[in-house]
Amino acid sequence: MLDSIITPDLFAAAIRIATPLALAAIGGTICERSGVVNIALEGIMLTGAFFGTAVVLATGEPWLGVIAAVVAGISISAVHAFASINLRSDQTVSGTAINLLALGVTGFLMKLWYGHPGTTDQIKTLGSVFNFEAPGGGVLAEVWRWVNAILFTHSPIVYLAIIIAIVAQWAVFKTRWGLRLRALGEHPRAVDTVGVNVARGRWIAVLMSGALAGLAGANLTIEQVGSFTENMTNGRGFIALAANIFGRWTPIGSYLASLLFGFADALQIKLQILRGVINVPPQFFQMLPYILTVVVVAGVIGRAVAPAASGVPYRKD
């Protein structure tokens, strides 16, 4: 029983499932570090997923779809940036509005362009980057089989996400941009007094989070599912927010937290085979990752310290 649950593809699935969460969570991290809370990650991801699919349907080019998803993510996050930075509106309200807007617009365009609600046609997807041969027998070969299955069976954005996590971590803590970003979310007035433009810094951060959440959407459709379904993000944007908190507002932390959620989800899928043995509804297992989210967030939220000025609009006078 156990060895049909603990298999290499359980871990591979964990990494796969973690990818869109991690990309969005890193976006959320960057955004909050600048002092803007982005609960619109869910809607941005959905927008990216839709436009990515639409472009692949139109052109047949998966990579063009990825670019389109990123551009769409940036565009819709600009709405959030404008509302929360320039208009200084409540960031939760603006984020929620974008989530609802994304749901409505993608659903509407589905009908308009494809004539039906629900799911689009299948698109050409991006497949595995590597394709290593499995050698013959022996213990070493067994180890290799595991390593290969876990690490070398993934599509490009999965690897890109890992690279982004590492690069973003470095950038946040070692570069000029990163220092200013961290300062912005703590004390924007202090940043203003040393002659750094607060609004511009926050705009850039929000747009970056849009790009990353858009990329997360591309991963969902162009790499994982191969089609777009209405509301297919299904709360991933919110789990990403939790991962961002659990990861203590650091890119690598966000990635690892996403990996935990990815693992929980992969496990619940596996556990569904138990349904033949004990009689529980599948929803029970599907609940697990969300319960984990609640537990994790409740457990760390008291201790993790959010950027001090996160969510607070900055006004000069």
Add this chain to the structure above:
Amino acid sequence: MAVLELRDVTKVFPGVVANDRVSFSLEKGEILALLGENGAGKSTIMNVVYGLLSSDGGEILIDGEPVNMRSPRQAIDLGIGMVHQHFMLIEPLTVTENIVLGREPGRLGVIDFALARTRVVELSERYGLKVDPDAKIADLAVGMQQRVEILKALYQGARVLILDEPTAVLTPQEVRELFAVIRSLVDEGLSVVFITHKLEEVMAVSDRIIVMRAGRVVGETRPEETDDVGLARMMVGRDVVLRVEKPPSTCGDTVLAVKDLHVMGDRGLEAVAGVSFTVCAGEVVAVAGVSGNGQTELIESIVGLRKPTSGTVHLKDIDITHAGPRKSIEAGVSHIPEDRHRRGLVLQFDIAENLVLGDHRLPPYAKNGIMKPKVIAEMAEKRIADYDVRTPSVSVLAGNLSGGNQQKLVVAREIGREPMLLIAAQPTRGLDVGAIEFVHREVLAERARGRAVLLVSLELEEILSLADRVLVMYEGRIVRELSAEEADAETLGYYMTGGGGDKLAADGVVPVMGGQQ
């Protein structure tokens, strides 16, 4: 030629003319003191010069050239540096990161942290401003944070340094060091604008003095042409009593009893190491000490903001050792915290909301959990009139008040609550001489009403004029207790800096109350 000149600069906020045609100039190598009541417009005019606020009229000239100051970036590029009244430091970042922020050394956007650190060390050695470049701001005492602010301005290449109440948070020793730094800066050709409420500092350090009142420049003088009484009159427009009279105390029941209190500091070291004392009704007990000797932690543990590791705190016969802030307030403890921004006010709340904070759940301000805005507004109106908080209305955000008026707000709330025990940490920080006189009178009035007052102050002057008894704290212990008659600046200074510990031991004298056990 003047390095900085203001011509008829005007700044209007909704309901207030903060600066009304302000004109003055600053010569090269000059130390100009800017003096004025709380809310006179000193910070505002300097923020206009620094490009943080836009002016509504008038002209600013740098080296004789008119400039249109639009942003701090521009001000910095023109050689203007400013240390703000409320520090502009980012607490979770290090000293080095704070100093180089905005002008980080490095290539292609990658910060060269080693070079940044070297530059900070060089600068700090050159001007005698010792700091630990790797320390986090949050771990530094205010005096140290002050140095970081000055270094930041120097790092940015300031030729004109504006210091907005730099000494409000410093000990006398630190003030002397700061003055030495200022003089060496001036020797290097910098020019300094120095805002303060402390008249003896103005007399000691400035070359020229500009006095402001209600947004206008009302006078100009030189230290050799005036004295502190004259300056006070110029500022406030009336004669000010610089030291209030106090009748002898009538010590009643014990109100506060602290017994063998041990408290941990933020850095995991024991900050309060076994302190015991009492305060009785109708008595002002002062805790004197150089900042960072455990006073903050002592106060925080008495008011329930910090958990003591052992020992007890009693209010009358209630044990409030583990009460927490809410229960402690309900038991009758008021607290004027030393840092008004961190602990005293919610800057985004308006004046009325800030004044009711802590009592907002209780009648008459609330009924069945619903606040009564009308009652609260009436109370707020009364308090701002009593305490002379300068504001157009009680619905102004606390963050928009001048620094001194923010302080008055905290004092008004905490004394207005009519507590059994008033704990006042730096109650007159940033207040003008008139307001200090008023607060001192209020504290003594509380004492006359039979309330207990525990005062923590870095101002020896304040301690000497208010205290019936003085406890000197050094390295987490009370090393000496002095009566009002025994206490004078010199004796206090001696024990505050650790003097007497050895001598007392050699004489076989055991330091009073909770000292070394």
